[in-house]
Amino acid sequence: MEKNHVIPQKQEGLFALGVKIKLGDITTEKARVIAHLIKKYAANELRFSLRQNLVLRHIKEAFLPFFYQELTQLGLTDLGFNSTSDITACPGTDTCNLGIASSTGMAVELERVLTKEYPKYLENKDLTIKISGCMNACGQHNMAHIGFQGMSIKTKEKLVVPAVQILLGGGVLGNGKGRFADKIIKLPSKRSPQALRIILDDFDTHRINGESFLDYYDKKGKLHFYTLLIPLSSTTNLNEEDFIDWGNEERYVQAVGVGECAGTVIDLVTTLMLDTEEKISFAKTSFKNGKYADAIYHSYSAFVNGAKALLISEKKKTNTKAEILSQFDETFVNSQKIHLGSDFKSLVYQIKSNEPSAHFAESYSSQAVAFLEMIKKYRKKELQRAT
Amino acid sequence: MEKNHVIPQKQEGLFALGVKIKLGDITTEKARVIAHLIKKYAANELRFSLRQNLVLRHIKEAFLPFFYQELTQLGLTDLGFNSTSDITACPGTDTCNLGIASSTGMAVELERVLTKEYPKYLENKDLTIKISGCMNACGQHNMAHIGFQGMSIKTKEKLVVPAVQILLGGGVLGNGKGRFADKIIKLPSKRSPQALRIILDDFDTHRINGESFLDYYDKKGKLHFYTLLIPLSSTTNLNEEDFIDWGNEERYVQAVGVGECAGTVIDLVTTLMLDTEEKISFAKTSFKNGKYADAIYHSYSAFVNGAKALLISEKKKTNTKAEILSQFDETFVNSQKIHLGSDFKSLVYQIKSNEPSAHFAESYSSQAVAFLEMIKKYRKKELQRAT
């Protein structure tokens, strides 16, 4: 019955509305608009669904265009309610102590792949994808047709990579019956989109007269899918990307109770840029108070943090302040991507060859301001090119 | 110079006072008394020492008896300031995220052994004992003459036991020189008192004309001490005690980032006794409100919690409520330690054979009250016998 977003009710002439909420996250701003809508036009009631979505009810047919208009303004009329692209994922490493690898980051990526490359799965209600950040299965990965479980693997050189266990063959059969998914193979988690493509392509090409995924899976057997995915599982050909978990910038660290564990997804590059601005304002205040050595040091930190921001967005190593200076020259100045009029290292190391005089403090801080403007422009250009 | 607790100052006629604070923990109540004392009689100043003690200063000789009297009332004139019995220990599993095994619990035990069996070490300022709860050495274990580092070992049967690494041969030599202790051997941590006895007995018996511990250690060499302690290191003859860390009641669980990790030392038995009392008061309230089934269930929980409290203090297994009932009969009723007039199981299981009437609710709760009195008396008798 639930063909798409509008579901006819047993009460003649009334309809229920399915509203897809990505990862179950909705801002209070949008939720308030919906609250007023249901108070006036939908019998003052809505139900949160077991797929982390919204279901409105008791809506007269004449009101459907109005609701569609209102929901579209909230950006809530994406297709795919309860479809394959409506991926269930637990908060994982975002806010849960037990999260080993990011489930929300992976869910966003898989949904992008489905929407761009497999649009017909936006209407497929029979095949579900679910992701959990650890084995406790709050993301229900082991009852999905295609399930992903966050974990980590150690390479031969003892390096830790965010990984995922792929599971297949779970699902609800109805009237109290259901299946649990089988564990198929472990892969570096950055290869999960490729794994999904292989599974869907194989199913779409070899499926006969519309057989269900579960029938196809039982017919082909576990080994068939294991062999399909084996090429992705080797950890000898990892690249830099594989060491960074979905939705993160910095290298993956499995935070296992190491004192205070890390783990939010706030964009580090933007934070560093803000930090650079803050250092420049500190330099100005110190200068005003006649503390020239302090002012110079703040400008020095501004140079270093600004350079670190750009280097991180290029996934470069930034282990020490000294290394940041040479890496910046290597990555941006020698390659003519950014023109400073001199190399970055000598620009910054003026601090070593000048006494902390008012004169030097002033020129050093204006150079820092100019540098910040330059990297802001560079970053804006980069972001436009990328999206 | 620092022979004992009273140290003559370079200022003629004035003395500094060393006050030993066990594990560096002092209540605000005692600290306030000391604050008023120094304001009036000790130049309004004291210094916390690098051995987690107090050092008062600028005290005239005539005031020494007065200070001794005041400090004794605070229980702060135990001998051993800066001696071997003045053991340095980090908070370890009490409040630190990184603590693997309890350092404070072990320090209290080793100090008890020294005070009772090796009193002369209360005046020995040359040999130091230090304990850390993990390898980060906040307890400075690897610069002690005798050091202990908390860790855990897995037995063949994959069971985890709180363990300790013994280190020997560290110490301060003066004028910027010092030594780091060598790792000698790993033992279940409940055997550290025995290890200390073996080391001290060996040193006391074989030491020639007052040679220092470090000279004795260098002369004998690491292997000598390894062979001395080998018998304690086997994990095939562990007893129930070895699975419970110092200062704890429940079996040791190495809390490695398992969601919210555990770790306080508040006495579980007393908490359970308080809990039993609380359940009995809940039963009374429910009865007054005519909720007889609720009242019965609260009395039922009082029986179970009370029994659990006694079983824990006897280190018995309490995995399920049902098991608690049979264990209590086995441990206390069949052995005639406690007389109930019937076995505990049938007393408690009246809940199964009675409808939730007012009559039954009343008799069941008065039996629970009587049971609580009985176990309180039993526990009091036990505690008197133990201390």
Place this chain on the structure above:
Amino acid sequence: MKSFRTEIENPIVEKDIIELEKKIHLYQGGQLDEERFRSLRLARGIYGQRQLGVQMIRIKLPYGKVTGNQLLRICDVADEYSTGKLHITTRQDIQIHHVSLDRTPELWAQLERDDLTLREACGNTVRNVTASALAGVDKEEPFDVTPYADAVFRFFLRNPICQEMGRKFKISFSASDKDTALSYIHDLGFIPKIKEGSRGFKVMLGGGLGSQPRHADVLFEFLPCFKLIPVIESVLRVFDRYGERAKRQKARMKFLIKKIGLDAFITQIEQEQKALSVQRFDINPTPFEKEINVNPNTVPPHGDVDSKKFTLWKKIM
């Protein structure tokens, strides 16, 4: 601890909130064992978060239902105490993050003013009672399960038999045989049936996901409605008594059934009959079947709609 004025009419709820404030104060005074404080706050929906020093709060919404005012109240609380973002869980609760422990009593008091609770959203208690999102409007449903889910939620909230169990306990109601509420992975899953004209449920027992998933067994093909609450009470009493409490990984009811077997478990349930607080519990669905007042009739003005997209979105077979 700043004590706030609670304008909560319901004395039981008020007592709950003031007790939470007292226990937080004791805990911060080091006089309350972490273990006990943890079970107390978990039973009041306060869960530790990965980021240190802040908490996740789970708001319990029986069968996922909110009215307009309740949703507005949740938004106010999320803006005031949290990050202005609501997270919908796979069991129809709302979670908000980064909440300060000290302010949780205040937060709870505000939610209660619109009859919203944090009580037993987490911890070893009966968690949210879920139901298919189309319950009450589903063309294929024999009857609306909402009144029955509501009665179960109210009967076991604060019920002493399920406040300190060995582990959490999950109950679901599916609207139809399509079983969208996933009865086969619940401790107790109910599917509505009509037999000789009277209402009842197919009862699934002892299912669960986690690292060792277990398919639920069929306890009853048809259980009449007045038996619903008594059977749930007897299952809870058995689980509370025989469930594992030390080894957390073995503490869910599915492990108990695996250990003693389904038959032995059923015998235990039968032996609980006498002790039950009620032998039958009649649930009256009529308050939930009142006229649906969809006022007003006139559609408010709205911009013109992209017809191609609208049809695709609307696409009713």
Place this chain on the structure above:
Amino acid sequence: MKSFRTEIENPIVEKDIIELEKKIHLYQGGQLDEERFRSLRLARGIYGQRQLGVQMIRIKLPYGKVTGNQLLRICDVADEYSTGKLHITTRQDIQIHHVSLDRTPELWAQLERDDLTLREACGNTVRNVTASALAGVDKEEPFDVTPYADAVFRFFLRNPICQEMGRKFKISFSASDKDTALSYIHDLGFIPKIKEGSRGFKVMLGGGLGSQPRHADVLFEFLPCFKLIPVIESVLRVFDRYGERAKRQKARMKFLIKKIGLDAFITQIEQEQKALSVQRFDINPTPFEKEINVNPNTVPPHGDVDSKKFTLWKKIM
């Protein structure tokens, strides 16, 4: 966030405390990255604790000294915000536990009223400057190191060169050659010396305990007092620039010296001369040498003393 009235005279301190309150508010609103909030609060003595939802607070006491009023203030704060227990650390700080994150600004403001700080007690900053507990009264000391430890503490508190270093930095002053302040396990350890009648220090560099302990090297056999602060500043600048920042286990200065060698490290220090904020810094010990006023002369009445125990306790060789 309840904002409290801060009666702090010192505007810099007041700004610090209000900024902490702002950052806590941002963090609880999910607008501040956990990593950055962590380094901010660590630099203000607020450390995560094993028990969830509560913090450990470290109060920084330079060379371990407190006056009567300061100790009374610490006790008031420990009763009001913590468990009424003080923990003395092996680096002469006081730690209190189970503190609520929200109340840390208030707590700090109260401490500052008796000139006590939480500033840079934890985090990648210059930690407490320690000194032997007998400094100033030790028969064997060449001179009292207290004024020098105090000057170092004040000069580097809030100094921009050591607010965001790669790792913590520990400085100690021993009273005499007995080296009870353990200079050989400090980043910089000072031992007082007199040479041709003028005061100076033996300087130990790059020591440390932890899982890979390192014995400090001798940087100077004798460094005149007016050079103390400039040398420390140059060492901090070199550590801040070349110290490892990603791999925490390799970030202490001892690893940097192991990597580039002592000579290269010394060359770097020399190259910093020009950039230093001061070329010489004269420290005036006289304010610390005022008359010791031990009033009154009359001993207050007290119970009679158990002479045997008293003598044992008193036993002066």
